[in-house]
Amino acid sequence: MSPLKPLFPILLLSLVMVASPLPAAVTLESFTFPTVAEKQHFKDLIGQLRCLVCQNETLADSDADLAHDLRAEVYEMMTSGKSDQEVIDFLVNRYGDFVLYKPPVKPSTYLIWYGPFVLLVIAALLLLRAVGRQRQVQEPAISAEDSKRLERLLGDDTGKGKQG
Amino acid sequence: MTRHLRYLVPLAIFALLVAFLFRGLSLDPKLVPSPLVGKPVPAFTLTRLDNPDVTISDADFKGKVSLLNVWATWCVSCRREHEVLVQLAQTGQVDIYGLNYKDNRAEANRWLSQLGNPYIANAFDSDGRVGIDWGVYGAPETFIIDREGIIRHKHIGPLTIEILNDEILPLVTKLKS
Numbered sequence: 001m002s003p004l005k006p007l008f009p010i011l012l013l014s015l016v017m018v019a020s021p022l023p024a025a026v027t028l029e030s031f032t033f034p035t036v037a038e039k040q041h042f043k044d045l046i047g048q049l050r051c052l053v054c055q056n057e058t059l060a061d062s063d064a065d066l067a068h069d070l071r072a073e074v075y076e077m078m079t080s081g082k083s084d085q086e087v088i089d090f091l092v093n094r095y096g097d098f099v100l101y102k103p104p105v106k107p108s109t110y111l112i113w114y115g116p117f118v119l120l121v122i123a124a125l126l127l128l129r130a131v132g133r134q135r136q137v138q139e140p141a142i143s144a145e146d147s148k149r150l151e152r153l154l155g156d157d158t159g160k161g162k163q164g
Numbered sequence: 165m166t167r168h169l170r171y172l173v174p175l176a177i178f179a180l181l182v183a184f185l186f187r188g189l190s191l192d193p194k195l196v197p198s199p200l201v202g203k204p205v206p207a208f209t210l211t212r213l214d215n216p217d218v219t220i221s222d223a224d225f226k227g228k229v230s231l232l233n234v235w236a237t238w239c240v241s242c243r244r245e246h247e248v249l250v251q252l253a254q255t256g257q258v259d260i261y262g263l264n265y266k267d268n269r270a271e272a273n274r275w276l277s278q279l280g281n282p283y284i285a286n287a288f289d290s291d292g293r294v295g296i297d298w299g300v301y302g303a304p305e306t307f308i309i310d311r312e313g314i315i316r317h318k319h320i321g322p323l324t325i326e327i328l329n330d331e332i333l334p335l336v337t338k339l340k341s
Contacts, residue, residue: 052196052301065266066301069292094299096199 031075038078045084046074049091050099058101198299198318205232205313206297213264213272213286220261220287225313229339230259231332232307233283233323234295236267237275239303245322246279252328253282258336262286265295265303308332310339 033039043060051062051070059067059074070091077087091099103109142150200206209221225232233249235242253260262283264272269288276283289295298307299318308317317335319327 055193066292069296073293073296093199094296095301096196096299098196 031071042075042078045078045087046071048101049074049088050101052095052099194302195320196301198315200299200307200315201318203315205307205309205315206294208287208294208297210287210289210294213262213269213276213288216269216288220285222313224261224285225309227311228259229311229336230261230284230309231336232261232263232298232309234263234265234298234300234303234305234307236265236303237271238267239265241322242304243279245304245324246275246282248323248325248328249282250280251325252323257333259284263295263298263300264288265300266290266292306332308335308339 031039031042033042046059049059049070051057051059051064051067053064053066054062057064057067059070073090074087077090082090088100097103103112105113205222205225207222209219212218212220233245235245249260252258260282262285264286266289269290272286272288276286287294292300298305302320304322306319306323307315308319310316316339317331319331323332
């Protein structure tokens with residue numbers, strides 16, 4: 001008996017798992033587009049929108065019932081010539097900014113948009129101050145007596161110090 | 165003074181962080197605030213659940229304080245909520261309208277005859293298009309609408325006696341006065 005035999009079911013299973021495709025992007029098949037570019041455009045648009053039922057999924061990925069309905073709604077709006085902005089406004093008016101994965105820049109979101117830069121500036125200022133302070137520390141005044149002693153010690157060191 | 169700041173500033177930042185995180189613990193990400201609050205009810209015309217020949221529309225909400233409850237027979241927590249709605253209807257404090265959302269007409273009518281009908285009228289939204297206009301994303305949902313037909317509040321999830329007493333009825337009373 002081959003020593004590998006007990007492993008056979010596992011190997012087979014892993015092969016099946018590798019071979020099986022990921023669950024297909026649920027529904028794009030049911031929508032038809034005249035050009036590949038338009039299909040890609042549709043995919044891109046629903047990829048920016050959040051499904052409210054499964055909140056970590058985009059409208060493109062979600063299999064929730066509402067996501068199916070909203071995809072159909074977006075498809076209908078697109079084929080009737082509505083712009084991306086009109087589609088996005090339609091959803092935002094009903095479900096709020098939450099449907100957008102990229103939050104709009106407005107007073108209530110200033111903190112998330114600009115906060116990191118404010119922190120960066122503060123950190124840079126603190127860094128500059130710390131560096132400046134260190135420089136001051138590095139140039140201490142030495143008395144004449146000390147500098148003479150320093151010279152003597154350094155002079156002494158040449159040649160001998162290497163023996164360690 | 166600056167010596168104190170060295171310790172006080174990080175402590176203050178830490179305290180702020182703790183405050184934010186603590187608040188975050190009691191927030192439910194499933195509850196998305198509705199942009200419709202403060203706006204007029206979305207325009208719609210649908211047939212009545214009990215009679216396909218009669219329509220119901222946004223105009224029906226004018227002139228009185230009312231609730232609109234979004235429900236369906238496939239919605240498990242709607243069943244739990246239904247009893248509360250029946251009790252509320254019996255008190256006669258507020259008119260309850262229903263939006264029967266993506267449901268089957270016969271099954272929905274059977275549900276009402278079996279469990280009691282707390283609704284003044286039900287709009288039958290079989291394909292969920294009107295639900296989308298109302299920003300419905302998970303039944304049950306309940307809207308409070310004032311006399312001018314403006315949405316004043318949205319409650320997401322099943323109503324309970326506590327929610328009625330703490331959240332819904334105080335606002336209804338305020339809007340009525």
